[in-house]
Amino acid sequence: MYMSHRRKNRQFLRLLGLVVGGLLGSIVFAQGVGGGGYSWHDSFALFSPSTLSTIDRTILFHIRLPRIIIAVLVGGGLALGGAALQGMFHNPLVDPYVLGVSSGAALGAVVAMVSGIYFGLFTIPLFAFSGAVCTAFVVFRLGMVAKRIPLETLLLAGVAMGMFLSAFISLGMFLAGEDLHQIVFWTMGGLWGRGWMEVRMVVFPFLIGVPLLFSFTRELNAFLLGEKVAQSLGVDVEKVKKWLLLFVSLLVASCVAVSGVIGFVGLVVPHLLRLLGCEDHRFLLPLSFLVGGVVLLWADTLARTILNPVELPVGIVTSIIGAPFFIYLLRRKKREW
Amino acid sequence: MRRVLWGALGLVWCILVTFAGFTQEIVLQDDWGREVKLSAPLRRIISLSPSNTEIVFALGMEEFLVGVTSYCNYPPQTQKIEKVGNVTEVDVERVVALNPEVVLAGSLTPPEVVERLEKLGIPVFVLDPHNIEEVLEDIDKVAIIGGVEKRGQEMVQAMRAKIQAITDRISSLSEEEKPRVLHVLWHDPIWTAGKGTFIDEFIVKAGGVNAVSDLTGYVILDLEEVFRRNPEIITVVTSHGAEKVSYEFFLTDERLKVLRAVEAGKVFMVDSDLVSRPGPRVVEALSLFAQIVHPEIFDVYVPPQEE
Numbered sequence: 001m002y003m004s005h006r007r008k009n010r011q012f013l014r015l016l017g018l019v020v021g022g023l024l025g026s027i028v029f030a031q032g033v034g035g036g037g038y039s040w041h042d043s044f045a046l047f048s049p050s051t052l053s054t055i056d057r058t059i060l061f062h063i064r065l066p067r068i069i070i071a072v073l074v075g076g077g078l079a080l081g082g083a084a085l086q087g088m089f090h091n092p093l094v095d096p097y098v099l100g101v102s103s104g105a106a107l108g109a110v111v112a113m114v115s116g117i118y119f120g121l122f123t124i125p126l127f128a129f130s131g132a133v134c135t136a137f138v139v140f141r142l143g144m145v146a147k148r149i150p151l152e153t154l155l156l157a158g159v160a161m162g163m164f165l166s167a168f169i170s171l172g173m174f175l176a177g178e179d180l181h182q183i184v185f186w187t188m189g190g191l192w193g194r195g196w197m198e199v200r201m202v203v204f205p206f207l208i209g210v211p212l213l214f215s216f217t218r219e220l221n222a223f224l225l226g227e228k229v230a231q232s233l234g235v236d237v238e239k240v241k242k243w244l245l246l247f248v249s250l251l252v253a254s255c256v257a258v259s260g261v262i263g264f265v266g267l268v269v270p271h272l273l274r275l276l277g278c279e280d281h282r283f284l285l286p287l288s289f290l291v292g293g294v295v296l297l298w299a300d301t302l303a304r305t306i307l308n309p310v311e312l313p314v315g316i317v318t319s320i321i322g323a324p325f326f327i328y329l330l331r332r333k334k335r336e337w
Numbered sequence: 338m339r340r341v342l343w344g345a346l347g348l349v350w351c352i353l354v355t356f357a358g359f360t361q362e363i364v365l366q367d368d369w370g371r372e373v374k375l376s377a378p379l380r381r382i383i384s385l386s387p388s389n390t391e392i393v394f395a396l397g398m399e400e401f402l403v404g405v406t407s408y409c410n411y412p413p414q415t416q417k418i419e420k421v422g423n424v425t426e427v428d429v430e431r432v433v434a435l436n437p438e439v440v441l442a443g444s445l446t447p448p449e450v451v452e453r454l455e456k457l458g459i460p461v462f463v464l465d466p467h468n469i470e471e472v473l474e475d476i477d478k479v480a481i482i483g484g485v486e487k488r489g490q491e492m493v494q495a496m497r498a499k500i501q502a503i504t505d506r507i508s509s510l511s512e513e514e515k516p517r518v519l520h521v522l523w524h525d526p527i528w529t530a531g532k533g534t535f536i537d538e539f540i541v542k543a544g545g546v547n548a549v550s551d552l553t554g555y556v557i558l559d560l561e562e563v564f565r566r567n568p569e570i571i572t573v574v575t576s577h578g579a580e581k582v583s584y585e586f587f588l589t590d591e592r593l594k595v596l597r598a599v600e601a602g603k604v605f606m607v608d609s610d611l612v613s614r615p616g617p618r619v620v621e622a623l624s625l626f627a628q629i630v631h632p633e634i635f636d637v638y639v640p641p642q643e644e
Contacts, residue, residue: 034561054595059564062592118582121590124525177408177423178609179580181523185557192526193560195592309562310552311526 012283019290023072026294030068030301034059036308062195070194070258071300071314072293073202075265077209077255079292081248082266083273083284084213087220088244089151090227092274096252096266099158099245103165104135105256106187110172113182124186125201125257132253135161140245149241151227189260189315191300198258209251213285216244220281262315264322265296271329365478368465369451375460378484379438385450386424386443388616389464390415392476393441395492395617398483403435411610411618429453439482444615466615468538469623473497476617492617499620500542503627506634507544516569516630519548519598522609523574524583527558535615535622543626544634545570564596571598572629574609575641581606605629606640 032043045052045060052060081096089098097103108131111117112124139161143154173183219240222230231237252266269292270284278284296314299321303314363377383404384390390409393402399414404421419435422428424445432440437459442451444465451461462482466472473493480489520536522528530536531552540547548568549558575581587593587604598604607629612622628638 035565055564055567058592058595059561063561063564116580118580118585121586174426181528182525185523185526185528190526192557193524195590304559304561309549309559310556311559312557313526 008280012278012280015278015283015287016290019287019294023290023294023297026297027068027072030071030297031060031064033301033305034064036305063193066196066199067191067194067300068297069199070191070202071297073199073206074191074255074259074262075269075296075299076289076293077202077206077251078262078266079269079288079295080210080213080285081252081255082292083270083281083288084216084220084244084248086270087223087281087284088241089155090223091151091155092271093267094155095263096248097162097256097261097263098155099139099249099252100135100161100165101132101249101252102256102261103162103169105129105132105253106169106261107131107135107165107172109186109260110169110176110183113179113186114172114176121197122201125198129253129257132256133249135165136245136249136253140242140249148238149245154245185313186260188313189262189318190303190311190313191259192304192311192313194258202254202258205250205254209247209254210289212247213244213251216240217281217285220244220285224279224281260313260315262296263319264326265292265299265318268322268326268329269295271326275329275332363481365462365481367463367478368471368475369463371463373460373462375439375462375482377482379482381436381438382483383421383432383435383437383440384409385421385427385440385446386464387411387610388614389441389443389479391614391616391618392464392479393483396476396480396483396485396488398479398485401483403437404432429457433457433459441479464615467533468535469500469542469619472615472617472619475615496617496620500623503623503635504542507542507627507631510544510631512546515544515546517548517566518545518570518572518626518630519563519566519568521571521573521583521587522555524586527560527563529556529558530554531556535619536612539612539623539626540630542623543630545626545630563593567597569597569601569603570629571596571604572607572626573604574612575606605638608641 028043028046031046032038032040034042042060049057049061078096082094085094085096085098086092105128108127108129109124112127117123139154139158142157142161143149145153173180176183219235222233222235227237270288273284273287273291278287296318299317300314303312303317306312361377362374364372364374367373380401381403382393382398382401384393384402385406387406387409390402390405391411393399394412402418405415405418407420407423409415421431421435424443425447427446427450429450432454440454440459440461442461442463446463451463454461464475466475473496476493477489480486518540520530520540522530529549531547531549531554533553534555537547537550548566549556571587573584573587575584584604584606587599593599607625611618611625624635625638628635632638
C-alpha cells in the first residue's frame with residue numbers, strides 16, 4: 001500500500017523537525033558535558049559568554065564547541081556519503097570508505113609522520129586529504145571499463161586498492177620506530193583536540209559537497225529501480241555515477257583528514273533510516289546527514305566522558321556500539337523476509 | 338720418584354682450583370622473577386634494549402657486547418656493534434649465530450622470544466626496572482654477570498650520592514613551593530605520564546608535583562583537562578632535538594596561549610632518549626627535571642639543540 005504523496009511529505013517534515021530538534025538539543029547538552037560530568041552552567045554559557053574566566057572561555061568556546069561542530073559535520077558527512085553510495089551501488093553493505101578513501105588517507109598521514117615532513121599543524125590533515133583524494137581517483141580509473149563504470153569492478157578495485165595501501169601502512173608502522181604511537185593514535189580515529197582550524201578546513205568541502213549531493217536525489221531514486229531502468233527514465237547513469245563519486249570522495253576525504261578512520265557511522269545510519277521506512281532519497285539524504293551528526297556527537301561525548309579525565313578514541317566507541325547494532329539490524333531484516 | 342708424582346699432582350690440583358675460581362656458577366633473579374643460572378664472568382653478551390646497552394657500556398664491559406638493537410644509539414660506539422633486530426622484533430637466528438653466553442632482554446622484549454632463546458639453551462636475563470632504585474639494582478646485577486662487581490658498586494654509589502644531593506636540596510620545600518608539571522609525550526592526542534612511570538618519579542624527586550598524579554601509567558588526557566589543571570610547567574618530549582612537532586603545538590596553537598605554562602614561557606623540550614631509558618643516565622634525567630622544576634635552586638636548564 002502506498003501512502004499519498006502529500007501524507008508522505010508531511011510525515012517527512014515531522015521527522016525532519018524531530019531530528020533537527022534532536023540535533024540542537026544534543027549540541028546544547030554536549031556543550032554542558034565536560035570533566036566527566038554535566039553542568040547546566042556550561043550549556044547555557046553558550047548564550048552568555050561574557051561572564052566566564054579566560055580558561056573557561058577557552059575550554060567552552062575554543063575546545064568544546066568546535067569539537068562538537070566537527071563531530072556533527074564528520075558524522076553527517078560520513079552518513080551522507082554512505083547513504084549516497086549505498087543508493088548508487090544499490091548495495092546496503094557499502095560504506096563511505098569503499099573507494100579506499102580511508103586507507104588512502106591513513107597512508108597519507110603515515111607518510112607525513114614517518115618522513116617527518118612538517119610545516120605547521122595542518123600538515124597531517126593535508127597529507128591525509130591528498131592521500132584520500134588520490135586513492136579515490138586511482139580506484140575510479142581502475143574501475144572504469146571502456147568509459148563505463150560497472151559497479152562490481154569499482155567495488156573490487158576499491159577493496160584491492162585498500163588492501164594494497166594497507167600493506168604500505170603496515171610497512172610504515174614497522175619502519176616508524178619511536179613514532180609508532182602517532183600512527184596508532186591516528187588510525188584509531190579521534191576528534192581529540194580539534195578546534196576552529198579543523199572546522200575551517202572542512203567547511204569549504206562541505207559547503208560544496210553537501211548541497212550538490214542533495215541535488216542528486218531524483219537520480220538516486222531512479223537508481224533504486226536498477227541502472228537500466230534509470231537509463232530508460234532519462235538519467236545519464238554514467239555521468240551521475242562520476243559526479244556522485246567525486247562529491248562523496250571529496251566529502252569523505254575531508255572528514256577522514258580531520259578525524260582519522262571512524263567506522264560504522266556511514267554504514268549504520270542510512271540503514272537505520274531505511275528500516276524506519278525512509279527509502280526515498282529526497283528524505284534519506286538530509287536525514288542521514290542530520291542523524292549521522294547526532295550519532296557521532298553522542299559517540300564523541302561518550303568517548304570523552306566515560307573514562308574522564310582519560311579520553312577514548314571515538315572510532316573505538318562507534319565500532320563497539322555500531323557493529324552489534326548493525327548485526328541486530330541485519331537479523332531483524334532477515335526475520336521480516 | 339713418588340715425591341715428584343705427588344708434587345705434579347699437587348700442581349695440577351692448584352691449577353684446577355685457580356681456574357674453578359675464575360668461572361663460578363651463580364643464580365640471579367631477573368626483573369620478571371626468573372631464576373637464571375649463569376657461569377660468571379660472561380664474555381659474550383647481547384643486549385636487546387637501548388638502556389641495557391647503556392648499562393653495559395657504563396660498566397666498561399663493551400668489549401663483551403657482541404649484539405645490540407637498531408635503537409641503541411648511545412654511546413655512539415654502539416653503531417659498530419652488530420644489530421640483532423629492533424626492540425620488539427628480535428632476529429632469533431642472528432642471536433643464536435652470535436653464540437652469546439647471556440642475552441640481556443628488556444621490558445619490550447616479547448616473552449615468546451625469551452622462551453625461544455631459553456629453549457635453544459641461551460640464558461636470558463631480563464632487565465625491566467620500574468623505578469630508579471630498581472635501575473640501580475639492575476646495574477649491580479649486570480656488574481656481577483660481567484665479573485666487575487666492584488666497579489658496579491662504585492658506580493651505583495656515585496649515582497646514589499647524586500640523587501641524594503638533589504633530593505636533599507628540595508626536601509625543605511613546602512607543598513606550595515612545588516610547581517605542578519605536565520609531561521607530554523605526544524600532543525594529538527595529549528599523551529602523558531601518570532603514576533608508576535619514571536617521569537612521575539623524576540618530577541616528584543625533582544621537587545615538583547605531577548599534574549596527572551591521579552592517573553596511572555601512560556594515558557591519553559582530554560585536552561580540556563590540560564586547561565582545567567593548568568600546570569605551571571609543561572615538559573614535551575622530542576626525539577634527538579629534531580622532531581619537535583608536539584613542542585611546536587604548545588607554542589603555536591592559539592588556544593594554548595592562555596595556559597599558565599605557555600604564558601610564562603615554561604614549556605620545555607626534553608630529549609626522549611634521556612628521559613625514557615631506565616639506564617645509567619637516569620641521574621642525568623633527574624637533574625634535568627630538577628633544573629626545569631627549580632631553576633632557582635639548580636642550574637638553568639638548556640634544552641637539546643636542533644641537529
